[in-house]
Amino acid sequence: MPKTSARLLSLLSLLQARRDWPGQLLAERLEVSPRTVRRDVDRLRELGYPIAAIKGPDGGYRLGAGMELPPLLFDDDQAVALAVALQTAAVTGAGIEEAAVRALSTVRQVMPARLRHRVDALQVTAVDGPGTRPNPQVAPGVLMTLSAAVRAREVLRFDYDPVSPPEAAARADPAATAPRRVQPHHLVTRGGRWYLLAWDLDRDDWRTFRVDRITPRTPTGPRFTPRELPGGDVAAFVAGRFQGSEGTGGWPCLGEVILDLPASVVSTYTRDGVVEELGPDRCRLVLGAWSWPGLAASIGRFDADIEVIGPTELKDAFAHLARRYAKAAADGPTEPTTPPPSR
Numbered sequence: 001m002p003k004t005s006a007r008l009l010s011l012l013s014l015l016q017a018r019r020d021w022p023g024q025l026l027a028e029r030l031e032v033s034p035r036t037v038r039r040d041v042d043r044l045r046e047l048g049y050p051i052a053a054i055k056g057p058d059g060g061y062r063l064g065a066g067m068e069l070p071p072l073l074f075d076d077d078q079a080v081a082l083a084v085a086l087q088t089a090a091v092t093g094a095g096i097e098e099a100a101v102r103a104l105s106t107v108r109q110v111m112p113a114r115l116r117h118r119v120d121a122l123q124v125t126a127v128d129g130p131g132t133r134p135n136p137q138v139a140p141g142v143l144m145t146l147s148a149a150v151r152a153r154e155v156l157r158f159d160y161d162p163v164s165p166p167e168a169a170a171r172a173d174p175a176a177t178a179p180r181r182v183q184p185h186h187l188v189t190r191g192g193r194w195y196l197l198a199w200d201l202d203r204d205d206w207r208t209f210r211v212d213r214i215t216p217r218t219p220t221g222p223r224f225t226p227r228e229l230p231g232g233d234v235a236a237f238v239a240g241r242f243q244g245s246e247g248t249g250g251w252p253c254l255g256e257v258i259l260d261l262p263a264s265v266v267s268t269y270t271r272d273g274v275v276e277e278l279g280p281d282r283c284r285l286v287l288g289a290w291s292w293p294g295l296a297a298s299i300g301r302f303d304a305d306i307e308v309i310g311p312t313e314l315k316d317a318f319a320h321l322a323r324r325y326a327k328a329a330a331d332g333p334t335e336p337t338t339p340p341p342s343r
Helices: 001-019 022-031 034-046 075-090 097-109 113-121 142-152 167-174 234-242 263-268 291-302 312-330
Strands: 019-021 052-054 060-063 156-160 182-190 192-199 207-208 214-217 253-258 275-280 282-289 304-310
Touching: 001 060, 001 207, 019 022, 022 034, 022 060, 022 156, 034 052, 034 234, 075 097, 075 113, 097 113, 142 182, 142 214, 182 207, 182 234, 214 275, 214 304, 253 312, 263 282, 275 312, 291 312, 304 312
Parallel strands: none
Antiparallel strands: 019 060, 052 060, 156 182, 156 214, 182 192, 192 207, 253 282, 253 304, 275 282
């Protein structure tokens, strides 16, 4: 490769790796004069790369965004990492599977043969973990709306689909179906699901919302000054909301039961819970869920006798499901029942 072409590629790689580059530092890294750097920058501009000059005592350059996407430069490791990320996009729940396949095809076509062979040899099949449900899909437009509100620090209003049927949730708590008003702070993904971490203005507390249940309202509200997240670590805070110090905290509904099953069997099918062995064929299970009927149904999947330790809401949920299942088994009309509150 001619020396000038190699130098242009090195210059482009440096500009992509950092936002601002002083001209003198670029010259030192490329082992050329500042004048040569200026000429090379002009050549890259002619090729379509929007490189802005930075004014100041030292001067410098910044690679900006243009009207069209110019050719990108990836080293070998970056190209392989990009291929892996695009192949595993199917389990992100972001609704971008088709776009990821097209993007991988586009990138592959412009790769040199040596990299194309490496990518073709790296065939990844992304699946969820054992015992998990299919991840709900989130519209990319919803993700962009939430992300924009987080970045702009604007109050967000949205409708939040309840876990229970809307009419049941309204009877239990009319506020459950009212639009939510939050100060959005972070958009996170966990276990193939997307969550919005936000300060709930009506409940005066931190909340995590499943994005697949969010329907944003427009326009967004006023700007706000972000609150300090407890602990300062987003990942630790979100994990604590789901798992807590014992693996179950943060769920709005938390219950404790005793099952006539070995702890080894129950723990195999329990993701976010605490299983304690009480004997060869008996164990204690502490588990959380988004609603009491949902928690009761989750525990009921184990084919074993159940002793409810508490709380009362969990017992009421089992009674509610028992009446519902009895009605389904009888295949005939019965008197309507009032479901227990979802929280």
